[in-house]
Amino acid sequence: MQLLAAKFNQIATAIETTNAQIAALQAKLSELQEHQQQLQSVEQACQSALSQVDTALMMLHHVDPTEIATFKDALGVKFATDAIGILSPTNTAPAEPIEPEPTAPTAPETSAEPEIEPAIDVEVTETPETPATDAPIVPAPTTTAADIEGLLNKMTIQNIRKLASAKKVSGNGTRAAIAGRLKAIVTQADIWNATA
Structure with a gap:
């Protein structure tokens, strides 16, 4: 002691x-x-x-x-x-440097308990994998044949005959008859262009 x-x-x-x-x-x-x-x-x-x-x-x-x-x-x-000379200048002489007194080195404190790294909880969730296929991805059709036929039937008789003439289809007959001939060969964009 x-x-x-x-x-x-x-x-x-x-x-x-x-x-x-x-x-x-x-x-x-x-x-x-x-x-x-x-x-x-x-x-x-x-x-x-x-x-x-x-x-x-x-x-x-x-x-x-x-x-x-x-x-x-x-x-x-x-x-x-x-x-x-009215103002007295301050003392600009450098002061003596203060040097620390040497001291004996001390051993670092040791702990009896080992250092333990904190655990980090990580939750892992599995995501189902989609099987890879070589088949090309085909976009879903934006309009169906029924939609096209419905749009054709809403057109005026003059516009549907003009569209039939542009697509080289007979424009004779009723609107429904002309629409039946055009529904397989026109797109929604063609109908919009014909009514514009």
Whole structure:
């Protein structure tokens, strides 16, 4: 038990040290992120100032180009005054890197129970197979002879005689007689075309 207690204390100390290092690194990270945001703000302000200088130069060139030298001198005075020193620069010196203290490696925890992969239930349903045949698939007829004859009988006598003439069939007799001769040789499309 004495050996285990010493090992436990050693690991607890290593955890505390690591947590302290993590806290120090997080503080440094926050500091760097804040500095980055400040730099971005300064960059935007500088870009805006340069844009304003460009605008002022263009306007001055348009209104009185002889005053450009005066404007340039005024900008030079801005950089030469003590106004720049009003704001104290932040400490940009890099902080000393924090290196983690080496700790003794620990053996991975082993479990007495073997790892068991979870079972996945899969339901298998059998679908009946349709026997393969070499016979070609013939589509079902869309209209029957009775349908064709019914359509022919609904046609006017002039249209059915015109269709009979187009199919080289005698157009003499009653509509029913002409329909009887045409029903085997015309399609539904032929009837629609004749009545169109």
